[in-house]
Amino acid sequence: MRIAIVRRALGASFSMDVYADGLISGLRQARPRWDIVEIIPSFSEYQGSALSRLGKYYRRYRQFPRQVRRRTDVDLFHIVDHSDGHLCYALGRTQRPVVVTCHDLINYIQPENIRTQTSMPLVSTWVWRYAVQGIAQADHIITVSDHTAKDVMATFGVEPARLTTAPNGVDSAFRPLPPKAIAAARSRYHLAPDTLCLLNVGSNHPRKNMVAVLKALAVLRQQSLPVHLLKAGANFTDEQKNYLHQQNLTDCVAYVGKPNQTELVELYNAANVLLAPSLYEGFGITPLEAMACGTPVIASNATALPEAVGDAGVLVAPNDIEGMAANVVRLANDRCFRENLIEKGLTRASQMSWVRSADIVAAAYERLTPAT
Numbered sequence: 001m002r003i004a005i006v007r008r009a010l011g012a013s014f015s016m017d018v019y020a021d022g023l024i025s026g027l028r029q030a031r032p033r034w035d036i037v038e039i040i041p042s043f044s045e046y047q048g049s050a051l052s053r054l055g056k057y058y059r060r061y062r063q064f065p066r067q068v069r070r071r072t073d074v075d076l077f078h079i080v081d082h083s084d085g086h087l088c089y090a091l092g093r094t095q096r097p098v099v100v101t102c103h104d105l106i107n108y109i110q111p112e113n114i115r116t117q118t119s120m121p122l123v124s125t126w127v128w129r130y131a132v133q134g135i136a137q138a139d140h141i142i143t144v145s146d147h148t149a150k151d152v153m154a155t156f157g158v159e160p161a162r163l164t165t166a167p168n169g170v171d172s173a174f175r176p177l178p179p180k181a182i183a184a185a186r187s188r189y190h191l192a193p194d195t196l197c198l199l200n201v202g203s204n205h206p207r208k209n210m211v212a213v214l215k216a217l218a219v220l221r222q223q224s225l226p227v228h229l230l231k232a233g234a235n236f237t238d239e240q241k242n243y244l245h246q247q248n249l250t251d252c253v254a255y256v257g258k259p260n261q262t263e264l265v266e267l268y269n270a271a272n273v274l275l276a277p278s279l280y281e282g283f284g285i286t287p288l289e290a291m292a293c294g295t296p297v298i299a300s301n302a303t304a305l306p307e308a309v310g311d312a313g314v315l316v317a318p319n320d321i322e323g324m325a326a327n328v329v330r331l332a333n334d335r336c337f338r339e340n341l342i343e344k345g346l347t348r349a350s351q352m353s354w355v356r357s358a359d360i361v362a363a364a365y366e367r368l369t370p371a372t
Helices: 014-030 050-069 087-091 121-137 146-156 179-188 210-222 238-246 261-270 285-292 305-309 321-333 335-351 354-368
Strands: 002-006 035-039 076-079 098-102 140-143 163-165 196-202 227-233 253-255 273-276 297-300 314-316
Touching (some): 002 014, 014 354, 050 087, 050 121, 076 087, 087 098, 087 121, 098 121, 098 354, 121 146, 140 146, 140 354, 146 163, 163 354, 196 210, 196 261, 196 285, 196 321, 210 227, 210 238, 210 321, 261 285, 273 285, 273 321, 285 335, 297 305, 305 314, 314 321, 321 335
Parallel strands (some): 002 035, 002 076, 098 140, 140 163, 196 227, 196 273, 227 253, 273 297, 297 314
16 A cells, blocks of 8 residues: 655644654554655745745645645545645545544634734634645544544534544653763753753643743742753743743743754753643643653643543643642652652553554554555
């Protein structure tokens, strides 16, 4: 069987690159006899002038569908990002099964997220909704969590038989490092041996609930604990920086940029705990990566995060600041509690591989192409 993985332009979305690379690697291991080919846009995602952005829309919504449709040498198309759901309209006429992965519908359910991220909010919102509505035209939809599957059914009326949940995996590069490597990593981030390092990884969308992390940091600082927060991914917003100044927290935080995979593994290992109090997640890959590195996780009990974390981390209400801070203190003071969470986290992460995810996806392909 020849499977076409239709992906975004390389580098356009870090999370989509992780998903596409993980799925392709998993499929090649789960179904070694299959031929897995990639269809990648021949244009970049550069956004400069308004004219350039309009050109991007033409390339993405007219040029790329034609590029994909010309591939007549494959048995099945798999669009790996729901934001490219518009491709389903074009591929519906190819007489070959079309599968699409839906990671979350947060921008559909809460369109204000798009409006705060683009200079042309009305156009971007309309185009994005048009694209995502296309997933309902697919022969089958893969979701990364049961929560996202429920959102798809409720939003688009898709029947359960056309949905398969295949949780994300975690790359084997995420692992505990030797003590000397951890000490070296902590030294690079200017963390003293007794410093309690909190880590947050990801964007600064409102749904990420970064304000809860900062409030928990303030509570811990009031208790005179030697805490330090590292922020990876998007930098603090101006509003968050103002809060840090008002609370006299600027000396115990650091923005460390957008780390590559090697640097991210070091960050997870250097941290004492990952804080992920998101209000909405379609899955929650960063808690899984942290657990694979032996880093305890405190996450919110909202949306799909409980599916990713299971009983291997601490789950609190996303706005339970006192509960979050209290569990950080417990992790620092209760060795048995901490070691139990580390052990559970490592076990949980080992069960969430890309091969396992790809095997579930491959079984869905096979149901759509029984004679291939």
